[in-house]
Amino acid sequence: MPAKKRVFISFDYDNDEGAKIMLAGQAKLxxxxxxxxxxxxxxxxxxxxxxxxxxxxxxxxxxxxxCGQKTHTAAGVAAELEIAKAKGKPYFLLAAYSDKTCTKPTSAASTDKVYKWTWDNLKTLINGGR
Known part of the structure; x- marks a missing residue:
């Protein structure tokens, strides 16, 4: 089994902490x-x-x-994405909710896609499939 990728999760602390906890939980699978x-x-x-x-x-x-419903208003998420880009870190945008409209941070490129959060998608995205 290949070495696990180390992941930094950027999220809107005020609105999407529950989704972050679920994502962190998946790391334990x-x-x-x-x-x-x-x-x-x-x-x-x-x-x-x-x-x-x-x-x-x-x-x-x-x-x-x-990405949650108010990610476009989260200045911290926008700044974290800018830092990731400046460091040349690979990143992707993940919809925190399947039943809500999820927005991108203001620092995301217009070409950045917001991916659906499924276990298979997540595994593919983390391994560079995007």
Whole structure:
């Protein structure tokens, strides 16, 4: 079995924490291709939180941006995605909910697709299939 990818999950702390907890739970499944490293910094505006995020991203292979209904208003998610891009980290956008309209962070490219969250999709996306 290949080494698990280390994943950073960027998400809207105020609105999508439940979805992040479910995603982190999937990392514990026996056939999971990823290991949950770190997530968004809760205290967005204290100290130099962007520097903390940069350091955390040094140790990850892939960044998952969980997209909820208000992700387009989450400045922290937009900043985290910008940091991931600046570091050249592969990333993808994942719809946090199948039954709601999920929005992209403002820093996402117009060509960035929001992928449906299924176990098979997640495994493919983490292994670079996008």
């Amino acid at each position: 026996p056939d999971s291709p990823f290991d949950f490293q770190d997530a968004s910094v809760k205290d967005h505006l204290t100290g130099d939180w962007k520097e903390k995020v940069r350091r955390r991203m040094d140790n990850v292979d892939v960044v998952i941006v969980l």
